[in-house]
Amino acid sequence: MLDSIVHRDPGERILLGPGPSNVDPRVLRAMAAPVLGHLDPEFLEIMTETMELLRFVFQTRNQLTLPMSGTGSSGMETALVNMLEPGDDAVICIHGLFGERLADAAKRCGANVTVVSAPWGSPIDPDDVKKALSSHRAIKLLAVVHAETSTGVLQPLQEISSLAREYNTLLVVDTVTSLGGIPVKVDERGLDVVFSGTQKCLSCPPGLAPITLSERAVRVLRERKTKVQSWYLDLSMIQQYWGKERFYHHTAPINMIYALHEALLIIKEEGLEQRFDRHARNSAALTAGLEAMGLKMLVEQPQYRLPSLHSVVIPDGVADLDVRRRLLSEYSIEIGGGLGNLKGQIWRIGLMGTSSTKKHVIMLLSALENILVSLNAPVTRGQALKACEEAYSASLDL
Amino acid sequence: MLDSIVHRDPGERILLGPGPSNVDPRVLRAMAAPVLGHLDPEFLEIMTETMELLRFVFQTRNQLTLPMSGTGSSGMETALVNMLEPGDDAVICIHGLFGERLADAAKRCGANVTVVSAPWGSPIDPDDVKKALSSHRAIKLLAVVHAETSTGVLQPLQEISSLAREYNTLLVVDTVTSLGGIPVKVDERGLDVVFSGTQKCLSCPPGLAPITLSERAVRVLRERKTKVQSWYLDLSMIQQYWGKERFYHHTAPINMIYALHEALLIIKEEGLEQRFDRHARNSAALTAGLEAMGLKMLVEQPQYRLPSLHSVVIPDGVADLDVRRRLLSEYSIEIGGGLGNLKGQIWRIGLMGTSSTKKHVIMLLSALENILVSLNAPVTRGQALKACEEAYSASLDL
Numbered sequence: 165m166l167d168s169i170v171h172r173d174p175g176e177r178i179l180l181g182p183g184p185s186n187v188d189p190r191v192l193r194a195m196a197a198p199v200l201g202h203l204d205p206e207f208l209e210i211m212t213e214t215m216e217l218l219r220f221v222f223q224t225r226n227q228l229t230l231p232m233s234g235t236g237s238s239g240m241e242t243a244l245v246n247m248l249e250p251g252d253d254a255v256i257c258i259h260g261l262f263g264e265r266l267a268d269a270a271k272r273c274g275a276n277v278t279v280v281s282a283p284w285g286s287p288i289d290p291d292d293v294k295k296a297l298s299s300h301r302a303i304k305l306l307a308v309v310h311a312e313t314s315t316g317v318l319q320p321l322q323e324i325s326s327l328a329r330e331y332n333t334l335l336v337v338d339t340v341t342s343l344g345g346i347p348v349k350v351d352e353r354g355l356d357v358v359f360s361g362t363q364k365c366l367s368c369p370p371g372l373a374p375i376t377l378s379e380r381a382v383r384v385l386r387e388r389k390t391k392v393q394s395w396y397l398d399l400s401m402i403q404q405y406w407g408k409e410r411f412y413h414h415t416a417p418i419n420m421i422y423a424l425h426e427a428l429l430i431i432k433e434e435g436l437e438q439r440f441d442r443h444a445r446n447s448a449a450l451t452a453g454l455e456a457m458g459l460k461m462l463v464e465q466p467q468y469r470l471p472s473l474h475s476v477v478i479p480d481g482v483a484d485l486d487v488r489r490r491l492l493s494e495y496s497i498e499i500g501g502g503l504g505n506l507k508g509q510i511w512r513i514g515l516m517g518t519s520s521t522k523k524h525v526i527m528l529l530s531a532l533e534n535i536l537v538s539l540n541a542p543v544t545r546g547q548a549l550k551a552c553e554e555a556y557s558a559s560l561d562l
Numbered sequence: 563m564l565d566s567i568v569h570r571d572p573g574e575r576i577l578l579g580p581g582p583s584n585v586d587p588r589v590l591r592a593m594a595a596p597v598l599g600h601l602d603p604e605f606l607e608i609m610t611e612t613m614e615l616l617r618f619v620f621q622t623r624n625q626l627t628l629p630m631s632g633t634g635s636s637g638m639e640t641a642l643v644n645m646l647e648p649g650d651d652a653v654i655c656i657h658g659l660f661g662e663r664l665a666d667a668a669k670r671c672g673a674n675v676t677v678v679s680a681p682w683g684s685p686i687d688p689d690d691v692k693k694a695l696s697s698h699r700a701i702k703l704l705a706v707v708h709a710e711t712s713t714g715v716l717q718p719l720q721e722i723s724s725l726a727r728e729y730n731t732l733l734v735v736d737t738v739t740s741l742g743g744i745p746v747k748v749d750e751r752g753l754d755v756v757f758s759g760t761q762k763c764l765s766c767p768p769g770l771a772p773i774t775l776s777e778r779a780v781r782v783l784r785e786r787k788t789k790v791q792s793w794y795l796d797l798s799m800i801q802q803y804w805g806k807e808r809f810y811h812h813t814a815p816i817n818m819i820y821a822l823h824e825a826l827l828i829i830k831e832e833g834l835e836q837r838f839d840r841h842a843r844n845s846a847a848l849t850a851g852l853e854a855m856g857l858k859m860l861v862e863q864p865q866y867r868l869p870s871l872h873s874v875v876i877p878d879g880v881a882d883l884d885v886r887r888r889l890l891s892e893y894s895i896e897i898g899g900g901l902g903n904l905k906g907q908i909w910r911i912g913l914m915g916t917s918s919t920k921k922h923v924i925m926l927l928s929a930l931e932n933i934l935v936s937l938n939a940p941v942t943r944g945q946a947l948k949a950c951e952e953a954y955s956a957s958l959d960l
Contacts, residue, residue, distance in 0.1 A: 166611050168827055169592040169820045175604070176596045183813060184597050194567040195817065196590040198574045199582050199767055201896045206573070213564050233769070234632045234794060237812040241794045269793040363813055369597055371631070371769055371815030393791055395667040396632060396639045412901065414635040415581060415761055417769035419593065420818065422567045429566055498599045503810065 194426035217428035236361025239373030250274030316475035367517030368427035447471035456551030592824035615826035634759025637771030648672030714873035765915030845869035854949030
C-alpha cells in the first residue's frame with residue numbers, strides 16, 4: 165500500500181547541492197493557500213504584484229517580465245524559441261553543460277550556431293566572442309551562461325554586453341544560478357533576454373522560470389516572420405494573459421505563483437544588496453574552510469567563482485558517491501556531484517538563498533571533514549573551522 | 563507595501579468553472595512538505611509511485627507514463643512535438659477551442675494538417691474521420707479531444723480508435739477535462755498518446771501534465787529521423803530521468819509532484835468506478851435542476867454531455883459578466899464564461915473531482931436562481947431543487 169506524503173513526511177534536508185535550495189516555511193505556507201481561479205480578480209492582482217517583484221530582483225523596468233509555467237530549462241527554451249527563426253545565425257558560448265544545452269536548443273530552432281568555448285571551469289574570453297561576432301555575417305543572437313551550474317564559474321557580462329550592442333546582436337543570458345544571489349542588473353548591463361529558475365537563489369520550490377525581455381527583444385518578437393515553434397512557450401500569446409488583456413492562454417500554476425510571490429517578498433524584505441553580501445560572505449567562509457582542509461577549487465581564479473555554487477575537486481582515491489551518500493544519510497545534507505565531463509571529478513556545493521547561512525557552512529565543513537578523515541582521505545584536520553571563522557571576521561571588517 | 567499571501571489569504575472559493583477545481587486540504591498539506599532534491603532517493607521513490615498511480619487513473623500498463631513539468635497545454639505540445647516531424651501528415655479533429663489549438667500546435671511542428679470539424683457543441687462524426695484517413699496518403703497521426711472544455715462535449719472514442727488502427731495511424735487524445743472523472747481506458751480503447759492536466763478531475767493544483775504513450779508511440783519516438791523540436795519537452799530524454807537511468811534532464815517540480823501523488827492516492831482510495839459514478843450522479847442532478855429552471859444546455863443530446871463540464875446557454879437579455887461577478891462576490895462561487903465563438907453565449911459549470919458534490923450542486927442552483935430571478939431573467943422559479951432531488955433519487959435506484 166502506498167503511503168501518503170503527509171504521513172511519511174520525507175524529512176527536512178539541508179539542501180547544499182546545485183538546487184533546489186531550502187525554502188522558507190513562509191513560502192510553503194503561501195503555496196498551500198486555497199486555489200483561486202486563473203482569472204479570479206484576487207489572483208490577477210497577485211500576478212501583477214509578482215511581475216513587479218520580479219522586476220525588482222532582475223533590476224529592470226522591462227514591461228515583459230513574468231514567470232513561465234515550467235522549470236528553469238523552460239526559461240531557456242522560451243528565450244530561444246521566441247527570438248530565433250529558422251536560418252537565423254546565433255553565437256552560443258559554451259563553458260559547461262548549460263552552454264551545451266543552449267546550443268542544442270538553438271539548433272532545434274533551426275538556427276545556424278557558431279560556438280565560442282572555454283574549458284569547463286574557466287569563463288568565456290570576450291575576445292573570442294568578438295572574433296565570432298566580427299568574422300561572420302550579421303549575428304542575430306548571442307547567448308551566454310552567467311552562472312554555470314555545472315562548473316561554478318561566474319561569467320563577467322560587461323564586455324560581452326558591450327560587444328552585443330556594438331554588433332547589434334540580441335544578448336540572451338542564463339541566470340538560473342545567479343538571480344537573487346548575485347547582481348544581475350538587467351537594465352544597467354543592457355541584457356536583452358534573461359531567464360532564471362525559482363529553486364536556486366530565489367529559494368522557492370522548482371516549477372517556474374522567471375524571464376524578462378528588453379524593448380529590443382520585444383520588437384524582435386513582434387516582427388517575427390514565422391510563428392514561435394512552441395505553442396506553450398509563445399510569449400506573443402502569454403504576454404496577453406499577463407498583460408492588461410488578461411487573454412486566456414493556459415491555466416497558470418496558481419499555487420506555484422503564490423510560492424514565488426512569497427519568496428520574492430522575502431527577498432524584498434531582506435534587501436538585494438544585503439542578500440548579495442550574505443551570499444558573498446558565506447561563500448568566502450566556505451571556500452576558506454575547504455581550502456584549509458587542503459581541498460582544491462575547480463575554478464582557479466577567485467574572481468570567477470560563484471558565491472552561490474562551489475565546485476570542489478574530489479581528492480584522489482575518494483569515491484564521490486560514498487561521501488555524498490554519507491552526508492545525506494548521516495547528516496541530512498545534500499551536495500551535488502559533477503555533470504557531464506566532470507562526473508566523479510568534482511562536488512558541487514551550493515549556498516543559495518535560504519540555504520546560504522553560517523550554520524550551514526559550519527555544518528557542512530564539519531561533516532565533510534569527519535567523513536573524509538574517516539576515509540583516510542589526504543585532508544588537513546582541524547583547520548577548516550578556524551579558517552572559516554577568520555574569513556567571517558575579515559568580511560565584517562569590510 | 564505588498565501583502566503576503568499568508569496574511570491576506572485570498573479566501574476559499576467554490577470552484578465550479580472549467581478548472582481549476584477545488585483541492586482536498588490533504589493535497590495542500592502534501593504540497594507543503596519540505597523540499598527534497600530531485601535525485602534524493604526518497605524523491606525517486608515518490609516519482610516511481612506517482613507513475614504507478616498515473617497508470618491506474620489512465621487505466622493503462624504503458625511504461626512511459628509520467629507527469630510533464632508544465633500545465634495541461636504542455637501535455638498537448640509534448641504529444642505533438644514528440645510524434646510529429648516536419649512534413650508528416652496529420653488529421654486534427656476540431657469541435658471546439660482545444661481542437662483548434664491541437665491544429666495550431668501541429669502546424670508549428672511542420673506537419674501538413676487536414677482538419678475534420680464539427681459544430682461547437684456537437685461531437686466529431688467518425689464517418690468524417692474515415693473520409694479524411696482514406697482520401698489522403700498515409701496519415702501519421704490523428705488527434706481528437708475527448709472532453710472539449712470549450713463546449714462541454716464528450717467525444718465517443720471507440721469508432722475513432724478503430725479507424726486509427728485500421729489506417730495504422732497514431733491516435734492522440736486530449737483528456738484534460740476527462741481524466742479522473744470519466745473512464746479514459748487507454749489500453750482497452752487502444753489510445754496511443756493521451757495527455758491531461760492536474761487541475762480538473764484530478765483535483766490537484768495546476769502545474770503538471772500527465773501523459774502516457776503506447777508501445778507503438780514509443781517506437782515512433784525511438785525511430786524519429788530528426789530531434790524533437792522542443793528540448794524541454796523531449797520525451798526521449800525525459801524518460802531517462804523518470805526511468806531507471808535517473809539521468810538528469812531538468813529539476814522536477816518537487817512539491818507539485820507531492821501534490822499530484824496525494825491527489826492520485828485520494829482517487830485510489832475512492833475507487834475509479836465510484837468516482838465516475840459520483841461525477842455522473844452530480845452531473846445528472848445539476849442538469850435536471852438547470853433544465854427545470856428553464857435553462858437550455860448547449861449540447862443537445864444527453865449522451866454527448868460531459869459529466870465534468872456543463873455548457874448552459876445564457877438566457878436572452880442576461881449579461882454574462884453580471885451573473886458571474888455576483889456569483890463570485892455574493893456566494894464565492896466561480897463558474898466560467900464561453901471561449902472563442904461562444905464568448906458571452908454560454909456559461910461553463912464544472913463539477914470536477916473534489917468540486918463534484920451534492921452540496922455544490924445545490925448551492926449553485928440556488929445561487930444562480932436567486933440571481934437570475936433578481937435580474938428578471940426568463941426562468942422558472944422554485945422547480946430546480948425539486949428536479950435535482952428527483953434526479954438524485956433516480957440515480958440511487960440504478
